[in-house]
Amino acid sequence: MSGRAGADVLIVGGGVIGCAVGYFLAAEHGVRALVVERDGVARHASGGAAGELSVVGRSQLDATMTRDDPFTALCAEGARLHEELGPALREEGGIDYGLADTLILRPSLTQREAEEAQGQLAIQRALGLEAEWLEPSELEALGSWVTKDVYGAILTGEAQLESAPFAHALAQAAIRRGAEIVIDEVVGLEAEGGRAPSAVGRSGSYGGERVVLAAGPWSARLGASIGVRAPVRPVRGQILHLQAPAEPQRYGVFHRTGYALPKSGGVVYAGTTEEEAGFEAETTAEGRESILSAVARFAPDAARLPVINATACLRPVSDDGLPLMGAAPGWDSLYLATGHGRKGILLSLVSGKAMADLIVTGRSAIDVDAFDPARFALSRGG
Ligand SMILES: Cc1cc2nc3c(=O)[nH]c(=O)nc-3n(C[C@H](O)[C@H](O)[C@H](O)COP(=O)(O)OP(=O)(O)OC[C@H]3O[C@@H](n4cnc5c(N)ncnc54)[C@H](O)[C@@H]3O)c2cc1C
Structure with missing residues (x-):
């Protein structure tokens, strides 16, 4: 050698x-x-990742998500291992990477999304995840960022971390x-x-x-x-870093069109794009606009927060x-x-x-x- x-x-x-x-x-x-x-x-x-550790992702319903689906099973085991090994990794790595539980709301913006959400609720429960359906009045009482123009939302507790x-x-x-x-x-x-x-x-x-x-x-x-x-090819994702309000928000909001996720350090991540842009890992004005207009629809108060940074990086997609x-x-x-x-x-x-x-x-x-x-x-x- x-x-x-x-x-x-x-x-x-x-x-x-x-x-x-x-x-x-x-x-x-x-x-x-x-x-x-x-x-x-x-x-x-x-x-540069958002660092959410959700097994079910953002979409309202994915019919392939069952315990028997190998990818869902891998995601569930992935989440379990983060929970099990987190304390030891933090200790061995000598870095607190912010592994924590977060409350996530997945609002339904149309009647159809609300019907699909019932299917997703059943899937989440079948996977052993705690999930509850909130009617618009219950949702409003939480004081979250979710728009008032909503048919209800699924509330779950999920883990996240700071990816870097x-x-x-x-x-x-x-x-x-x-x-x-x-x-x-x-x-x-x-x-x-x-x-x-x-x-x-x-x-x-x-x-x-x-x-x-x-x-x-x-x-x-x-x-x-x-x-x-x-x-495997690169699929670009952009994230906006928004300045968190003085009164921190407890809830992340996920919709199939995007997300607003409170992070540590007074920042909220708003995402994301999925772009076939080759190996160009640049932020763009179009990316920023598309993220903000999606967030404005499901969490208008979040979309009004000042943008303090923007990032772009490449997912490896097969x-x-x-x-x-x-x-x-x-x-x-x-x-x-x-x-x-x-x-x-x-x-x-x-x-x-x-x-x-x-x-x-x-x-x-x-x-x-x-x-x-x-x-x-x-x-x-x-
Ligand atoms: C906007 C965005 C948000 C995301 N949010 C989440 C999330 O919330 N939750 C989640 O689970 N996932 C998320 N992801 C996905 C996640 O970030 C990726 O799936 C993961 O980081 C891929 O890791 P990797 O090690 O395969 O690739 P990379 O992180 O790309 O690492 C590959 C490494 O290989 C190195 N390399 C490349 N070529 C060479 C070479 N020739 N010689 C030596 N080294 C080389 C690179 O420098 C790089 O460091 C997100 C991704 C994006 C883009």
Whole structure:
């Protein structure tokens, strides 16, 4: 291994997914991981995310959401792991990342949405989540931001965190357990016979007995450098930071068109957009307008708060919208861990744990079969 830095497992990409894989490899299997990160662990979506940990998302009703749906089951396990491991991670990482319960209202703005909401209520309860329907008069008594022009709302208690401190805590906890993180840009992978590929960085080469590609939306390009298909693309999301009112709001408001979510530090996040804009991670006037006009409809008082900042970053979204987790097709030493779309913060711990198990033991008690990259056509044997 002379001339290159080596590890048991090399992880390309140090967002929350790469760091979580490194953490669980070290913490649960005593395996030494080397994470090569281009910019910084919280520099992209992993630091710019809203940080909500909802199992059901924002939409009024998604008929695929049942306990039997593998993605919903993964989300539920993801939420459970955040709750279970939060105190230890905060301790090990040495950073309080604001993991807390928040009251969330999902208002119905039309009769049809109110009918659909009853279906969602049933789904939430079937998933074991506490959810209650509030009539407009009950809603008004709460003094929330929700518009008065409403047919009712679902009230739930859900967890959230601050995503940038979380990414740093996860990275620090992984380091404390023995993982190493280096800052370097991997410019390409190199296949070496039947062995794990090596990563060619600007400052050197990196190798491991196993390699994990966890480079978010950039994974496709890196995979392509050795003919591996990782069908993931960037979908831009913008968030406005609004200045919270002097009297803090207790409720986050989620609607399928957007959200207003009180965060720590006197800020409210208003989001978001879903834009096919390639790798352009820029904020735009159109993005700002579309967020504010959505929020104005379901939470007009929130939409009037001063905008103090705006961010944009790129979700890694796969061709079928589901994560890519498992061995790259045709490889037994190269793994993909990406494509978590809108749910990568929620799914970080469960994905890291499942990937570490898969890499070390060949199987995981967490069912990730539905996310096997083999579902997409393979383009290289190796
Ligand atoms: C606006 C917005 C709001 C969101 N809100 C939520 C939310 O509330 N809850 C939730 O669960 N999820 C949310 N998400 C989704 C979540 O942020 C992502 O799914 C998650 O961060 C993806 O993590 P990742 O590690 O796969 O990718 P990234 O965070 O993109 O990390 C990949 C890393 O790979 C590195 N990299 C890339 N190329 C190279 C290279 N050549 N060499 C070395 N390193 C490289 C990058 O620098 C980057 O740090 C949101 C996303 C957006 C955009």
